[in-house]
Amino acid sequence: MKKTHTIRLPHLGEGVESADVSEILVSPGDKINTDEPIVVLESDKASMEIPSDIKGTIQEVFIEKGKEIIAGDKIVSIVSEEPTENKAKEKEEEKQEETKNQTIEKHTAHTTTKKTEHTFRTSPSVRKLARELQISLSDVKGSGKKGRITREDLIYEIKDRMTKKGADREKQEIDYSQWGPVDFIPLSKVKKITGTRMESAWREVPQVTQFDKADISGLNTYRKKLNKENPTIKITFLPFLIKAVTKALIKFPDLNSSLSVDKKTLIHKRYYHIGVAVDTPGGLVVPVVKNTNKKDIIEISKELEDISRRSREKQLKPEELKGGTFTISSLGGIGGTYFSPIVNPPQVAILGVSKAKKEPVFSTSKNSFMPKDILPISLTYDHRVIDGAQAAVFTKYLGSVLLEFLQET
Amino acid sequence: MTDKTKAEVVVIGAGPGGYAAAFRAADLGKKVVLIEKDTSLGGVCLNRGCIPSKALLHLAKLIEDTKEAKKKGVFFDTPKINISEIREWKNGVISNLSSGISQLAKRRRVKIITGKASFVSKNKVSVKNKKAKHSISFESAIIATGSTAATISELPIDSHRIIGSKQALELNEIPKKILVVGGGYIGLELGSVYSALGSRVNILEALPHLLAGADQDLVKPLQKKLSQRFENIYINSTLVSAEEKEGGICVKIKTPKGEIEERFDIILMSIGRRPNTKGLSPEKAGVKLNKKGFLIVDEFQRTSEPNIYAIGDVTGNPMLAHKASYEGVIASEHLSGLSSKFDARTVPAVVFTNPEIAWAGLTETEAIKKGVPYKKGEFPWAASGKAIALGFKEGKTKILFDQKTNQVLGVGIVGPEAGNLISEAALAIEMGADAEDLGQTIHPHPTLSETVKNSAEVFLGTITDILIPKNKKEQL
Numbered sequence: 001m002k003k004t005h006t007i008r009l010p011h012l013g014e015g016v017e018s019a020d021v022s023e024i025l026v027s028p029g030d031k032i033n034t035d036e037p038i039v040v041l042e043s044d045k046a047s048m049e050i051p052s053d054i055k056g057t058i059q060e061v062f063i064e065k066g067k068e069i070i071a072g073d074k075i076v077s078i079v080s081e082e083p084t085e086n087k088a089k090e091k092e093e094e095k096q097e098e099t100k101n102q103t104i105e106k107h108t109a110h111t112t113t114k115k116t117e118h119t120f121r122t123s124p125s126v127r128k129l130a131r132e133l134q135i136s137l138s139d140v141k142g143s144g145k146k147g148r149i150t151r152e153d154l155i156y157e158i159k160d161r162m163t164k165k166g167a168d169r170e171k172q173e174i175d176y177s178q179w180g181p182v183d184f185i186p187l188s189k190v191k192k193i194t195g196t197r198m199e200s201a202w203r204e205v206p207q208v209t210q211f212d213k214a215d216i217s218g219l220n221t222y223r224k225k226l227n228k229e230n231p232t233i234k235i236t237f238l239p240f241l242i243k244a245v246t247k248a249l250i251k252f253p254d255l256n257s258s259l260s261v262d263k264k265t266l267i268h269k270r271y272y273h274i275g276v277a278v279d280t281p282g283g284l285v286v287p288v289v290k291n292t293n294k295k296d297i298i299e300i301s302k303e304l305e306d307i308s309r310r311s312r313e314k315q316l317k318p319e320e321l322k323g324g325t326f327t328i329s330s331l332g333g334i335g336g337t338y339f340s341p342i343v344n345p346p347q348v349a350i351l352g353v354s355k356a357k358k359e360p361v362f363s364t365s366k367n368s369f370m371p372k373d374i375l376p377i378s379l380t381y382d383h384r385v386i387d388g389a390q391a392a393v394f395t396k397y398l399g400s401v402l403l404e405f406l407q408e409t
Numbered sequence: 410m411t412d413k414t415k416a417e418v419v420v421i422g423a424g425p426g427g428y429a430a431a432f433r434a435a436d437l438g439k440k441v442v443l444i445e446k447d448t449s450l451g452g453v454c455l456n457r458g459c460i461p462s463k464a465l466l467h468l469a470k471l472i473e474d475t476k477e478a479k480k481k482g483v484f485f486d487t488p489k490i491n492i493s494e495i496r497e498w499k500n501g502v503i504s505n506l507s508s509g510i511s512q513l514a515k516r517r518r519v520k521i522i523t524g525k526a527s528f529v530s531k532n533k534v535s536v537k538n539k540k541a542k543h544s545i546s547f548e549s550a551i552i553a554t555g556s557t558a559a560t561i562s563e564l565p566i567d568s569h570r571i572i573g574s575k576q577a578l579e580l581n582e583i584p585k586k587i588l589v590v591g592g593g594y595i596g597l598e599l600g601s602v603y604s605a606l607g608s609r610v611n612i613l614e615a616l617p618h619l620l621a622g623a624d625q626d627l628v629k630p631l632q633k634k635l636s637q638r639f640e641n642i643y644i645n646s647t648l649v650s651a652e653e654k655e656g657g658i659c660v661k662i663k664t665p666k667g668e669i670e671e672r673f674d675i676i677l678m679s680i681g682r683r684p685n686t687k688g689l690s691p692e693k694a695g696v697k698l699n700k701k702g703f704l705i706v707d708e709f710q711r712t713s714e715p716n717i718y719a720i721g722d723v724t725g726n727p728m729l730a731h732k733a734s735y736e737g738v739i740a741s742e743h744l745s746g747l748s749s750k751f752d753a754r755t756v757p758a759v760v761f762t763n764p765e766i767a768w769a770g771l772t773e774t775e776a777i778k779k780g781v782p783y784k785k786g787e788f789p790w791a792a793s794g795k796a797i798a799l800g801f802k803e804g805k806t807k808i809l810f811d812q813k814t815n816q817v818l819g820v821g822i823v824g825p826e827a828g829n830l831i832s833e834a835a836l837a838i839e840m841g842a843d844a845e846d847l848g849q850t851i852h853p854h855p856t857l858s859e860t861v862k863n864s865a866e867v868f869l870g871t872i873t874d875i876l877i878p879k880n881k882k883e884q885l
Contacts, residue, residue: 119814121841124752131748146814146843 005054007038007075018070019048021063023189026076030058033184038076039063040189048282048314049189056080122149129154190283201342208388209340209352209380212395214402216240216356217373222405230298237356238276238330239300244401245351246272246292249326252394254386256325258346266385275324275344276304278311285311286344288324332356337376348385351398352378375402411542414520416442418744419534419547421526421689424452425459426721426733427553428510434551434741435517442545443519444526444536449503450510453555454730456503457575462598463761464499465578469605470763473638477800490606496580526554528694531714549716549744552696552704553737554689556682556722561590561648570658571651571676574599584608584674586640588660590648592619594760596679597631600639601762603677609640611673613662615647620760624773627766627823630803634764651676684723701725708750710740718744732756755819757835759828764801767831770838771809771819782812783819786844786868788860790824792875795855801825806860808834808847810868815843820864826857833861844868 009019019041026038037049038058062074069075120127120137126149130137133154140157142149176182187195219240227235249256253268260267272293275286287307289300310316327350329341334355341352354376360369377398381391420431423445431443449456475485514521522545524538534550536543558573577599583606589596592614604610612619612635619635619642620628636642649661649668657672684703691698697705697713704712704719712719718740721733735753742749757769776783790796790804804824811818820834837847847865852858866872 119811119816119841121816121843123841124839127752128749131750131752134748148841 003080004059004077005056005080006077007050007052009041009050009069009071009073009075011071018068020068021065024061024063024065025049026058026061028058028060032056032058032078035186037186041069050075052076052078054078054080120149121146126151126154133158188282190280190285194284197344198342201345205343205345206383207343207380208383208391209378210388210391210395211338212377212379212392212399214375214377214399215361215372216375216402216405219402219405220356220373226297233298233301233305235297235301236304237332238304238328239297240402240405241328241330241351241353242274242276242289242292242300243297244398244405245274245326245328247401248394248398250293251397252390254390255349255381255394257348257385259348259382259385263384269325271325273323273325275327275347276307277327277329277341278308280312280314282314285316285321286324286327287311287316287320288322290323326350328353332375338378340378341380343380343382345382348382349391349394350380352380354378411544414442414522414543414545416440416520416545416547418442418549418551418741419444419526419545420551420553420737421534422452422553422555422685422721422723423447423450423510423521424553424555424721424733425454425730426555426737427452427551428514428737429734430551430553430718430720430737430741431519432513432517433738434745435519437741437745437747439741439745441517441519442522442547443514444522444524444534444545446523446525448523449507450514450521451503451507453557453575455506455510457578459730460506461499461503461578462574462595462602464502465495465580465602466598466761466763468495469602472605473763481800490583492580492583492606495606499578499580525688527688528690528692528696531694531717549718550694551710551737551740551744552689552691552712552717552719552723553721553733554685554723555733556684556728558595558678559681559683560678561680568651568653568658570653570674571678573678577603577677586657586673587611587675587677588613588671588673589677589679591679591681592616592621592642592644593679593681594620594758594762596677597635597760597762599677599679601635604638610638611641611643611671612639613643613646613648615645617645619644620766622758622772622774623760623766623768624807624821626773626807627768627805627821630805630823631760631762631764631766633803635762682722682728684725686723699725708752709743710736710751711743716744727756727758729756729758753839755835755838757831759831761828764804764824765827766821766823767827768821769819769831769834770817772821773807773809773819776809776819781818783809784812784815784868785809786864786866788863788867788872788875790857790860793855793857793860793863795857795859796824798855799825799857804857804860806830806864808844808861808864808868810844815845815868817842817844817847820861822860824857824860830858830861833858 021039022042023040026032032052034053034055035051037051039050041048041050056078059077059079061076063069121142122137129151135154135157137149140149140153143153144150223235223237223240249272256269256272258267271291273288273290274292275288277284277286289303292300324347326347327344329350329352331339331354336354338354339352341350343350356373356375358371359374361372363370377395379391379395417439418434418441420427420441420443423443427443428450431441435441454460472488475488478485522536522543524536526534526536529535533544533546536545558575574595586609587603588611589600590613592612596612597619600610600612618625618628619632643662643664646662646664649663651658651660657674658676659670659672661668661670686698686702691704694717695714696717699705703725704723706712706719706724710718710720720736720740722728736751739749739751755770757767760766771781785807787805787807791802796802796804801824806822808817809819810816817837820831822830844865847862848869848871850862852862863872863874870877
């Protein structure tokens with residue numbers, strides 16, 4: 001039994017009249033499962049995926065990439081199918097089709113005439129290096145004048161191959177179902193973007209994490225007092241941390257910097273925009289609180305409240321995610337002790353904080369252990385810019401700022 | 410008594426290829442034994458080839474230049490030739506270089522064994538000399554035994570009046586009248602030497618041209634000079650018979666105009682060279698030869714036996730010292746595990762006559778024969794200030810370019826110093842340079858090297874030293 005369904009754009013939320021089609025994830029003939037995304041839309045507030053609410057085969061796509069659509073517009077039509085015995089046969093056919101395609105590809109690869117080595121614009125030394133690296137010059141794109149193949153081109157080619165090799169290995173999907181039942185959960189767009197960024201950050205930035213402890217007992221007392229004084233808003237620990245970090249950044253400008261592309265210059269930023277990692281149902285977003293050196297605890301608190309609400313509702317403006325000079329990732333609401341966050345380039349450092357716990361701290365003046373609120377902090381830094389001693393001094397200083405926050409404010 | 414030696418690498422033959430191979434292998438940390446049948450190192454090239462012929466050609470040019478000087482207002486008396494003093498000087502040049510090679514071998518701890526080598530197996534070679542017999546076991550061997558002048562069956566071989574390049578360069582006498590059989594580069598070079606020293610030189614060439622491999626437009630200015638210096642140049646002609654008669658050798662020559670008979674003092678054979686494999690027993694090591702008797706090698710200079718390499722003349726044409734030394738280095742590097750291979754795009758060739766002819770890469774003759782599409786830029790030396798000052802306007806530089814990419818495919822030069830000029834062409838070919846690369850490289854003025862730049866400019870239509878050829882002008 002076959003049945004055709006039309007999927008239309010639902011209401012996107014208050015104040016969102018239309019959205020641009022940024023990515024169409026299906027084309028006619030594709031099989032789609034329930035909850036699998038069909039299209040990625042970009043509104044001026046956020047991006048979102050529209051999932052399919054039925055299982056079937058895409059019949060027609062009504063939208064175009066880059067065009068604006070409004071609620072109620074047709075997106076795709078889907079032919080739903082009742083399960084039949086033909087399924088196995090179809091799969092078989094698909095497989096055959098695949099093997100056919102592969103054969104064709106191989107064939108073309110064979111018949112493509114390779115450029116004869118004689119005509120390459122390259123020097124004997126580069127040819128020698130190519131032999132050493134076991135690269136055929138016909139596989140290399142020359143970057144020099146008139147396509148001259150240089151030493152650098154070979155090195156680039158090797159690097160390229162090494163990354164591809166890694167990617168190829170990943171490409172070979174393992175059939176996990178051979179060991180038991182599995183579910184396939186498509187990643188959200190935010191997660192995919194985060195993944196790519198994390199991967200490149202991990203690859204490009206040599207990073208080290210410095211762990212430390214900060215005594216925030218006094219700060220907690222002060223925070224409770226402040227909360228009583230301002231019943232309209234909830235003042236969390238985060239604004240204090242932002243202020244303390246800002247103070248530390250002013251003292252240690254290397255941590256509020258970026259490395260120039262040619263890696264020859266360190267760019268100190270004389271503004272303090274602190275990114276705050278926020279966990280949302282769609283994934284991790286990092287909105288930025290700007291000019292934290294010019295704002296007080298109350299102002300920052302209000303801003304944070306607004307930002308986190310809008311993050312969860314996917315209503316952040318793109319500008320609100322840009323321009324950060326340092327990032328704070330807080331798992332304080334959850335637990336754990338230390339973790340090593342990944343630097344968010346082009347920033348050079350990120351601070352991770354976990355849940356504060358009561359710990360006995362020995363007081364020399366009282367000659368006994370005192371219960372203190374101890375906050376585990378983890379600073380990951382770009383080791384090309386910051387060295388270990390500098391990082392340790394930074395976390396130590398940050399701890400002292402947090403300890404003496406009362407006197408400071 | 411048999412002396413037993415173990416070596417990582419055995420090199421057979423200490424010519425320019427062999428000693429290069431031995432020294433490179435030693436520098437790469439190998440224990441090397443170099444076997445040479447002569448007491449003097451350097452092979453044919455140094456002892457009875459390139460080097461002595463160049464020494465004598467230098468004298469020949471000097472003598473010819475004194476004659477040319479007349480036209481410029483400088484008068485020399487007829488030179489007095491003292492053959493034994495010349496011989497001594499020439500031998501001095503050789504021993505100077507040869508002892509230099511011995512020194513280099515010693516410093517590198519390359520063991521030299523004198524004697525004739527013969528394979529016993531693919532890991533053993535025996536060497537015999539008058540005093541002793543050596544047995545050398547090896548991991549790798551490099552055969553660099555070279556070549557010897559070929560002879561033809563029509564000749565009474567045992568006659569002392571029939572000589573090869575080796576004897577010619579020994580300079581035992583200056584024959585009054587000499588027949589050079591073979592109009593290739595060796596024949597023309599040696600003919601030039603003897604002509605300058607006073608012999609009446611006759612050239613016999615079976616083919617329609619002298620220097621069969623070279624482009625005839627390059628040969629022409631040389632042939633014009635040679636026909637003034639030489640008594641006769643017989644082309645399309647063959648030697649029918651030679652018979653020693655009292656005080657000379659009588660030769661019947663078949664020419665296109667009919668058969669002629671002439672008497673000569675000496676016949677110099679220069680009809681090609683044969684590989685030296687006699688007594689070497691390569692078959693005992695399992696090394697295969699081709700139909701012409703040359704050893705078959707791959708791009709790493711390996712023979713059919715992977716631990717045995719062969720380089721230089723014994724592997725075939727072109728039989729040139731600079732090719733042999735390049736190959737020697739390849740062989741030693743490859744057996745040491747480096748990723749070297751014969752990767753040269755060109756082996757330049759030079760004829761050291763006066764004027765010289767040199768070429769690198771594709772010749773025009775070859776391009777036409779193989780149907781390789783090309784474009785050409787040519788610069789006549791009549792427009793070169795330096796050439797005119799030197800008194801040689803007949804020279805010429807030409808460059809063949811790839812039809813699509815304008816890259817240099819080949820360069821041919823005729824004129825004094827052509828052999829020195831061709832290296833730039835070889836580099837251009839190796840680098841994949843094109844007409845603009847050559848045309849936009851500043852060459853010093855006034856030099857003959859400018860003619861390379863100028864040829865590229867003629868091709869590009871940017872030349873200012875001469876009028877732009879009409880067809881080029883239309884393109885602009």
